[in-house]
Amino acid sequence: MNHSTQSSLDHPIWTALTTRQAHLRQGDLLARRYHPDVAPFAAVAYETPAAYQALHQLLLPHEQVALLSFDPVVPIDTLRAERMGVVHQMVATRHEARGVDDQEVIALSNADAKDMRDLVQKTKPGPFGKRTHEMGNYIGIRDRGRLIAMAGERMRLDGYVEISAVCVDDDWRGGGLAGRLVNLLCREIERRGETPFLHVFSDNQSAIGLYERLGFELRRTFLLTLIRHADPGAA
Numbered sequence: 001m002n003h004s005t006q007s008s009l010d011h012p013i014w015t016a017l018t019t020r021q022a023h024l025r026q027g028d029l030l031a032r033r034y035h036p037d038v039a040p041f042a043a044v045a046y047e048t049p050a051a052y053q054a055l056h057q058l059l060l061p062h063e064q065v066a067l068l069s070f071d072p073v074v075p076i077d078t079l080r081a082e083r084m085g086v087v088h089q090m091v092a093t094r095h096e097a098r099g100v101d102d103q104e105v106i107a108l109s110n111a112d113a114k115d116m117r118d119l120v121q122k123t124k125p126g127p128f129g130k131r132t133h134e135m136g137n138y139i140g141i142r143d144r145g146r147l148i149a150m151a152g153e154r155m156r157l158d159g160y161v162e163i164s165a166v167c168v169d170d171d172w173r174g175g176g177l178a179g180r181l182v183n184l185l186c187r188e189i190e191r192r193g194e195t196p197f198l199h200v201f202s203d204n205q206s207a208i209g210l211y212e213r214l215g216f217e218l219r220r221t222f223l224l225t226l227i228r229h230a231d232p233g234a235a
Contacts, residue, residue: 014043031055064228094215123167151181
């Protein structure tokens, strides 16, 4: 299926890697992926053996990437596909002035990268690599120097910015920190004339409920599939 005839949100990974985040990609006209240190996402231009062979060439034997698709992925014999679940793509549809509490919220930078990875390791909101913070703006809250909550921007498309890595340390959950950070990101994204969107697993009802209260609505669902070499020992 030709991605140029579809909405950019129907193919967010391919669109981001073709446009605003092309500087973070590896690949060619058939298959593209983020640099391994940035994000574990990839996409193919068409669901054909040639495209999957191109994706195979982008992967080292020990590596894996995640694909979003409408239908089950059926790759070539040299690749293995593992279904991870159903993902909801949600888009912010409420754009009235947002009341935002930005007290104690700080901008996060390369100097905070280790603390960001440590928080992600504890809370497991999703993949976060050594260079994920380079994908967009990340903000957080510290308590006595300890990073206890954060959220940021991941995929960037023309007119749309994905919110991701929304996480709060277990000792500070229930205090509304996640909602504050998402609202603040939404306000800044909307000020730039762009629309926030995000992805969340369909079984994460607590997160879906939070995002609905913050003005997000379900746009469509995807299948998330991990792709790796069928024979990791092969050169």
